[in-house]
Amino acid sequence: MTYIVGLTGGIGSGKSAASAWFEQQNIVVVDADVVAREVVEIGQPTLVEIQRQFGKWVLEPSGALNRTALREYIFQYPEARKQLEAITHPAIRQSIIQQLTQAQSPYVILVSPLLFETKQHLMCQRSLLIDVPIALQLDRASQRDGQSRAQIERIIATQMSRKDKQQLADDIVDNSADLAQLYQQLQPLHQTYLRQSQLLDN
Known part of the structure; x- marks a missing residue:
């Protein structure tokens, strides 16, 4: 049986940076x-x-x-x-x-911005939320995508609230700082997922 970790977060939260880090650890990533x-x-x-x-x-x-x-x-x-x-x-x-x-791979990451909204988290053994304040989401997403803040706000409004995601997630990583701090938080989670996937295999 495959051990699946669902990775989610709002627009501009840093899901892509997190999933790229897992790929560098030779973990297969399936991106919804x-x-x-x-x-x-x-x-x-x-x-x-x-x-x-x-x-x-x-x-x-x-x-x-x-x-x-x-x-x-x-x-x-x-x-x-x-x-x-x-x-x-x-x-x-x-x-x-x-x-x-x-x-x-020992476990697999399912990256999905709508992990909870589409009930895809029910396919996963564990869920990981990449979390940032909404103001930071707006800043990052508007700089990256070239969309207006109003457009980004519309997208955020269609997604589940940050608070609701926090309540549903098994693991939460705060990505308010730089990539080094993001990776620092992902490393122990990676070790945890490796251990848990081995238990599932036994």
Whole structure:
């Protein structure tokens, strides 16, 4: 049985930096965002179903998904978000499970910004929250993504509250400082996950 650690955090929290560190320790990382992009690539049944439900306007001239148009649409119409998630979430979940079971490392990290919202944490033995204050999220995400603070605030508003995530997470890492301090906190957790994964195997 694969020992799975779910890694989550809000936009700008440093999930990518944390998951990259685990990869450097030779731990397989399955990224839900990457999977979400894979299941809607040209030729995938999920993309065909999205077009069937929403119309041809969701596609670029190349046939690829027009992410910007679709993102703006679901922000305006909350019901459309539910409709889209009903199509994409089962496909994403199936692909994630397949990749997790094929992982060849002592344990595996599932990175997902919506780990708790989509109940993906129920697939995991442990959950790790990369946590930062909202003001810092806004600063980092707006500098990194080139999006306005208003756009970042809209994204944060659609996600589970920081407090609720803190209550659900098994482990919490404060990433308010620099990368060195982030890595310093991840090291003992890595050792813990290695020990726990060995217990699962025995």
